[in-house]
Amino acid sequence: MKIDQYETTALMNTAARPAQVFVAGRGSWLIDHRGKRHLDFVQGWAVNALGHCPPQITRALAVQSARLINPSPGYFNDAALALADRLVRLSGLSSVFLASSGAEANEGAIKLARRWGGRHRDGAYEVITFADAFHGRTLAMMSASGKAGWDTIFEPKVPGFPKARLNDLESVRALIGPRTVAVMLEPVQGEAGVVPASAEFLQQLRALCDAHDLLLIFDEVQTGIGRTGTLFAFEAASIRPDVLTLGKGLGGGAPLSAVLANERADCFERGDQGGTYCGNPLMAAVGSAVLDTVAEPAFLAAVRERAAQMQAVLDRHAQRLGGSVRAAGLLQALVLPMPVANPVVDTARLFAPDGLLLNAARPNVLRLMPALNVTEQEIAQMDALLGQALEEHS
Ligand SMILES: Cc1ncc(COP(=O)(O)O)c(C=O)c1O
The missing domain is CATH 3.90.1150.10 (Aspartate Aminotransferase, domain 1)
Structure with missing residues (x-):
């Protein structure tokens, strides 16, 4: 054209x-x-x-790009340390992995859950996800998503993502078995057309995960960073997930995402997760600039x-x-x-x-x-x- x-x-x-x-x-x-x-x-x-x-972002990009753009994810940099510290304090979770896209953050969350299942749950790897969910466009995230039509393209699927129905606790309970390691959902299904999980459902899920020793993973790529009126959507249900993914608003348009975990869930070993751009100071500086405004x-x-x-x-x-x-x-x-x-x-x-x-x-x-x-x-x-x-x- x-x-x-x-x-x-x-x-x-x-x-x-x-x-x-x-x-x-x-x-x-x-x-x-x-x-x-x-x-x-x-x-x-x-x-x-x-x-x-x-101006907050154009300034952060200009200042940081003149200082340091990417020393390698194999070294610490001050901008990534500052953003991670900020995210930990704001979320109440305890550690952060920085990445570039929402799908990449969600891949990280699933790898973390599978590593945790290997350590604590006898190799359990299944993550219960939901009909109409959207978690991104990598092969694994297309399998994790419940988008109509995605179940039949790009075969073979990545296994391990049985689907429950949002706001239907029994549909989740029915899928829990010896291979289950986690439940993952968007607190508000965005791509499905803004379909919220009720606060009651989220609280029940928290209790169900605790009772069965499962991780609760929230994909807040779309709902996080003020979009729903609180910094994180989970605040409205007065519960906290074990693992949280952020993207979109965190970079304010620049490619930045994050996986956050509590102490119980953070079991990555050296070499488990990484990437050329993960934690680069250019994007980390943007994330801090966004939070300077949005977290107020x-x-x-x-x-x-x-x-x-x-x-x-x-x-x-x-x-x-x-x-x-x-x-x-x-x-x-x-x-x-x-x-x-x-x-x-x-x-x-x-x-x-x-x-x-x-x-x-x-x-x-x-x-x-x-x-x-x-x-x-x-x-x-x-x-x-x-x-x-x-x-x-x-
Ligand atoms: C809830 C949710 N998770 C993950 C993604 C994927 O993010 P990205 O496109 O940055 O990979 C999206 C994108 O719309 C989303 O809404």
Whole structure:
């Protein structure tokens, strides 16, 4: 496909991309090659916690890139030590492995669980995961995910991921056997269209894992770092997992992820886990810069305020259309009574002079995941544009 002066065929055709090329971004706005502005309520798939090109991140990149970019994961560096220490203090867990993507962090969590099973549970290796879960696109994480259609592609599957149903404790209990070592889930299933596990279910899972001596692993790649209105989604259920994975918002758009473990779970031996970019100071400095802002109580209070405003907007549209809303902080979904989410996304993007970027998580589900520092006025602008787009398809 040719888009004005751009030939796109040198990139593998792995996604259905619209015919525009983005060249710049600032806060909640993304600008394409024709200079058209888009109000961005996708934000790199819930990645840009502070919006596009925030000064905190551009500054951290500039300063750190002039000091030290990558001495090798075989050496300590001050930026990685500082970020790990910060994450330990904020989460209440006790050690951290830094990586680059969410899938890579989740692979690390599964390897940790399998190592733990080898040590403490007679070689147990199965990790119970959930229908409709999303944990990433590596071969093992595609097996761990419960995304429809993924069970039949790229065979053979990585074994060891039996599937339970979210918010159904008996479905988990029924899968526990001598080979089970852990239960892994997203506290809110993001890619499934913002489907929350109830606090009660999470508390019951914690108790079930304790009773059966299993590890509880939370994939907070999408929900962590303020997205749901608390720094970590697990805080809302007043429990703590044994292993926690973070990604997306932690790097605020830069490739940074983490596996955190408590003392009980951290059993990696030297050589078990690593990678060329794991713990590189350039990304670690970005992670600390993000936390400098997002971990502040006043910032999180503002996230909750904006989340309430956005939910009120979506509730109003849902009521008018006969739909519903699922919300967890600034991760929200408008469930439509008809499967028009994709056409609504296209219509909203094509509005002029300003387009609106939304995500269709399902044919009838619009997902909104703005920057955590989105303004009151930007939510009002989204409201107006969304209303127009819905109007055209109802
Ligand atoms: C809950 C969850 N886990 C893992 C991933 C994979 O992260 P990445 O794309 O950085 O590998 C995602 C991405 O959407 C996610 O939402």
